[in-house]
Amino acid sequence: MTSLPRSTEKKLGLVIDLDTCVGCHACVVNCKEWNTSNYGAPLSDMDAYGAAPEGSFLNRVHAYEVTPDTGGCAQTVHFPKSCLHCEDAPCVTVCPTGASYKRVEDGIVLVNEQDCMGCGLCAWACPYGARELDALAGIMKKCTLCVDRIYNDNLPKEDQIPACVRTCPAGARHFGDFADPDSTVSRLVAEREGIDLMPEMSTRPVNKYLPPREKDRLSASGALSAQSEDPKGFLAWLDKALEAL
Amino acid sequence: MHPAPSVILFTTLSGLGFGLLAFLGLGLPDVTGGIAFVFFAIAYALAVGGLLASTFHLGNKVNAIKAFRQWRSSWLSREGLLAVLTLLVMAPYAMGRVFWSENWALLGWLGALLALATVFTTSMIYAQLKAVPRWNTRWTPVLFLAHALAGGALLSGQITASAVLLAVLGAVQVIVWQQGDGRFAASGATLESATGLGRIGSVRQLEPPHSGQNYLLREMAFAVGRKHSAKLRAISLGAGVLLPLVCLLVLPFSHVLALIAVLSHLLGVLAGRWLFFAEAKHVVALYYGR
Numbered sequence: 430m431t432s433l434p435r436s437t438e439k440k441l442g443l444v445i446d447l448d449t450c451v452g453c454h455a456c457v458v459n460c461k462e463w464n465t466s467n468y469g470a471p472l473s474d475m476d477a478y479g480a481a482p483e484g485s486f487l488n489r490v491h492a493y494e495v496t497p498d499t500g501g502c503a504q505t506v507h508f509p510k511s512c513l514h515c516e517d518a519p520c521v522t523v524c525p526t527g528a529s530y531k532r533v534e535d536g537i538v539l540v541n542e543q544d545c546m547g548c549g550l551c552a553w554a555c556p557y558g559a560r561e562l563d564a565l566a567g568i569m570k571k572c573t574l575c576v577d578r579i580y581n582d583n584l585p586k587e588d589q590i591p592a593c594v595r596t597c598p599a600g601a602r603h604f605g606d607f608a609d610p611d612s613t614v615s616r617l618v619a620e621r622e623g624i625d626l627m628p629e630m631s632t633r634p635v636n637k638y639l640p641p642r643e644k645d646r647l648s649a650s651g652a653l654s655a656q657s658e659d660p661k662g663f664l665a666w667l668d669k670a671l672e673a674l
Numbered sequence: 675m676h677p678a679p680s681v682i683l684f685t686t687l688s689g690l691g692f693g694l695l696a697f698l699g700l701g702l703p704d705v706t707g708g709i710a711f712v713f714f715a716i717a718y719a720l721a722v723g724g725l726l727a728s729t730f731h732l733g734n735k736v737n738a739i740k741a742f743r744q745w746r747s748s749w750l751s752r753e754g755l756l757a758v759l760t761l762l763v764m765a766p767y768a769m770g771r772v773f774w775s776e777n778w779a780l781l782g783w784l785g786a787l788l789a790l791a792t793v794f795t796t797s798m799i800y801a802q803l804k805a806v807p808r809w810n811t812r813w814t815p816v817l818f819l820a821h822a823l824a825g826g827a828l829l830s831g832q833i834t835a836s837a838v839l840l841a842v843l844g845a846v847q848v849i850v851w852q853q854g855d856g857r858f859a860a861s862g863a864t865l866e867s868a869t870g871l872g873r874i875g876s877v878r879q880l881e882p883p884h885s886g887q888n889y890l891l892r893e894m895a896f897a898v899g900r901k902h903s904a905k906l907r908a909i910s911l912g913a914g915v916l917l918p919l920v921c922l923l924v925l926p927f928s929h930v931l932a933l934i935a936v937l938s939h940l941l942g943v944l945a946g947r948w949l950f951f952a953e954a955k956h957v958v959a960l961y962y963g964r
Contacts, residue, residue, distance in 0.1 A: 432747045447871075457883075481886055489883035491961055493865070497875040505880055508869055510961065519804065525751035526740035544740055547733020549893065550750055553675070556805040556863070558958035561889040567733025624870040627957065629862040630804050638870050 433521055437536035440607040441574055442514050442635035443594065444614045444623060448642050449601035452490055452507030456593035456602060460488040460511070460572075463592035468577040469542050473565035485563045487511055487572045488593055501646055509602070511593070512559035512572035513626065513634035514538050520551035520560060520571075528569070536608075536635060537574045545569050556630040579604075607635055675806060676896040677951035680730035685796060686947050688724025688757070689818060690940070691717050692789040693826025695764055699786030702832055706775040714768040716829065718761065725757055749802055753795035760788040793822040800950075807861035808854045808954040813846070820846045821943060828918060828939055831932065837922050840939075844915035847946060851907060854953070863957040879963030894956035895964050906949050914942020 464487055465472040474484035488511035496503040514531075518538050521529045528544035529551050531537070540551075545568040552560040552569065560571045575591035578584060588595060594602040605614035614637070617623065623637035660668050694717040705713060729738055742758075744751040764785040770776040797818035800809040824843040827836035865879070866872025921935035 483884070483886040483888055485889070486884075491869075491879070491883045492881035493869055493871065493877050494880040495869075495871045495874050495877045499875075504874075506869070506871060510883075522747045523750065523799075523802065525742075525744050525748045525754065526737055527744050528737075528740075544737055545734060546737035546741060547735075548741075548750065549731070549733070550799070552889070552893065553956070554803055554805060556868075556957045558890045558894070558961060562733055562893075564889070569733075624873075626870055627863055627868050629867060630957065640870055640873060 433516075433518060433531055434533045437516075437531070437533055438608070439535040440514075440516070440635050441535045441537055441579070441605070442607055442614070442637070443511075443574075443591070444603040444605075444617050444637050444639060445509055446601045446603070446617075446621075446639040447506050447508065448639060449599050450490075450507040450509060451599050451601075452492055452505075453598065454490050455596045455598060456509055457486060457488050457490055459592045459596035461486055463575065463578070464570075464573070468573060469540075470563060470566035470568055470570070472570060473563050475564050485561045485570050487559075487561075487570060495641075497644075501644065504641065504644060506641055509593070510557060510559070511636075512538060512574075513557060513632070513636040514572075514574060516633035516635060517631060519554040519556075519630075519632060523550045523554045525550070535606075537576055538571070539573055539576065540569050540571055542566075542568050556627050556632065557634075574604075607637075675951045675954045675956055676893045677948050678731050680727050682944065682947045682951065684724045684728035685818075686724070686940070686943050687720045687727065689793055689796070689822045690825040690829060690943070691720030691722070691724055692757075692760065692792050693822030693824070694829040695721060695760065695826070696786040696789040696822070697826045697830035697832065697835075699764060699767065699782040699784075699789060701777060701779065701782060702830055702835070704777070706771050706777075708772075710768070710771040713830065714764075714772065717764075718768075721757070721761065749795055749798040753792060753799060756788060756792040756795050760785060760792050763788055790819065790822065793818055804861075805957050806954050807857040807863070807957070809950075810861075811853070811857060813850045813853065817846055817850050821946075824915075825939060825943065828936055833922055833927070837919060840915050840919050840922075844911060847911065847915070858955050858957075861957070863960060865960045865963065868957065868960045882962055890958055891962065895959040895962055896952060900953055903949065903953060906945050910942045910946035910949065912942070913938045914946060915939075917942075 461472055472485040476482050488509060491508040491510060493506045493508055494503050495506055514536055518531055521531050521538060526544045526546050528541045530539060547562055547567040549562050552562060560569050563570050579589050581589060590604045594604045603614050603617060605612040607615055609615060618637045621639040623639050625634050698713055698717060729735060732738055741751055741754050745755050767778055767781040767785055770778045794815055797815040801814035804810050820843040824839040827839045865877045869877055871877045917938040918935035921931045925931055
C-alpha cells in the first residue's frame with residue numbers, strides 16, 4: 430500500500446552544511462557512479478557526446494547568491510539537493526501502482542522498479558524536484574540513501590554510508606538517524622538551527638540544511654593605515670624630483 | 675507544467691464522454707434502438723479513447739494494469755477504477771435501451787453517479803498537488819465537473835440544460851482564472867523559502883546545476899504557453915461557451931448548428947485545458963530561478 434507509515438523506527442537522512450559546501454559536484458558524480466552501476470536501472474545519459482547532452486541524476490548542486498537584508502556583501506551559497514525522505518512524502522500517496530513507498534524500519538523513501546509504470550505523478554507531487562523519470566528505462570529514479578551501501582556488510586565500515594557523504598571532500602554532508610536525539614546529525618541540527626526546505630508545503634522533510642553562519646563585516650577602524658607616508662633614501666629623492674617637475 | 679498532448683486529450687475527451695454518459699444514464703434523451711446505439715457509441719468512444727490516450731505518456735506501459743491497486747491512497751488509482759466501473763455498469767443499461775427498448779432506470783442512475791464520480795477523481799489528481807498551487811484548490815473539481823456537465827448536455831442535445839450549464843461553465847472558468855493567478859503567491863513558496871536562505875536576505879540564482887535540459891525543466895518548468903495566455907483565454911471562452919450559446923439560443927435550431935456548437939465547444943475546451951497545464955507553475959521552478 431502506498432499509504433505512509435504513521436511513524437518509522439529510524440529516521441535516516443542527511444544534514445547538508447551550506448556553510449561548508451564548496452560546490453565541487455563530487456557528490457553528484459559519485460552518486461551517479463554508484464547508482465548507475467548498482468541497485469536498479471542505470472541512470473541513463475541521452476546524447477552524451479552530442480550538442481545537447483542530458484541525463485538522470487539523483488543529486489544536483491545549485492548555486493545561489495544571497496544578499497543580506499542588513500547590508501554587507503552578497504555571498505555565494507552552493508546548494509546540493511536530493512530527496513529529503515519526507516515524513517509526509519506526497520510522492521508516496523499519489524502512486525497508483527504501489528511502486529513508491531516509505532520504509533517503516535528506517536524511513537527511506539524508495540521506488541520498487543518492478544511496479545513503476547512511469548506515469549510521473551510522483552515527480553509532480555514532489556516540491557523539491559527530487560525525482561527524475563529515466564528517459565531510457567521509463568521508470569522513476571530517486572535517491573535511495575544508498576540503501577545498498579549503508580546495510581552492506583561486504584563493504585568496509587567507513588564505506589557503509591551514502592556515496593555522496595563518503596566522497597564529500599569538504600565534510601559538508603552528514604548521514605545519520607534523526608530519531609536518535611544524540612546522533613551526530615541531530616546534534617548538528619540542534620547546534621546550528623538546521624532548517625526544512627519549503628516548510629509551507631507541509632512535507633516534514635527528514636533531511637535538514639545548516640544555514641551559512643553570519644559573515645564578518647569590514648569596519649572602518651579595522652582597516653590598515655597607509656604604510657609609506659614618508660619615503661626615504663632613493664624613493665625620497667624620486668618623490669622630490671617628481672614633485673619638482 | 676508541460677501540456678502533454680496525451681494528457682490534454684485524455685482529460686478533455688474522457689470528460690466529455692463521462693459527461694455524456696451521465697446524461698444518458700439519467701434517460702436524457704429518452705432514446706432506444708438505433709439512436710440510443712449512436713449516443714452510447716459516441717460516449718464510449720470518447721471515454722475509452724480518452725483513457726487510452728492517457729496511457730500514451732507512460733514510461734513503462736507493462737505495469738499500467740497495476741494502477742488499479744492503490745485506490746485507498748491514490749486519486750489516480752481511484753480514477754482508473756471508477757472509470758472501468760462506470761463503463762461496466764453502463765454497458766447492460768445501454769444494451770437494455772439499444773436491444774430491448776428497456777429503461778433500467780436504477781442502473782442508469784447508478785451509472786450517471788459513477789460517471790460524475792470518475793470526473794471528480796480525475797480532477798482530484800490535479801487538485802491534490804500542493805506543489806502546483808494553481809491546481810491545489812477546490813475550484814479544480816468544480817471546473818472539471820462543469821466541463822463534463824456542459825459538454826455532456828451539449829452532446830446529448832439538451833438545449834435548455836446545456837444553455838444553463840454552458841453559462842455556469844463560463845462563470846466558473848472566469849473565476850478559476852481570476853483566483854488562479856494569485857494562487858502561487860498565496861502558497862508562500864519563494865526562492866527564499868525553497869533554499870531556507872530567506873532568513874539572511876534575498877536570493878537569486880547564480881548558476882544552474884546543469885547547463886543542459888533535464889526531466890524537471892521539461893516537465894515542470896514549462897513556460898511557452900503563458901505568453902499567449904490572454905488570447906487563449908479569449909478563444910477558450912469564445913469557442914467553448916459563447917459561440918455554442920449563440921448557436922443554441924439565438925439562431926433557429928438545426929442539426930448543422932448543433933454540430934458547429936459541439937465542435938466549437940470541443941475547440942474551446944482544448945484551448946482551456948492547454949492553459950490549465952501551461953499556466954500552472956510548479957514550485958520546483960523556483961530552484962531554477964524561474
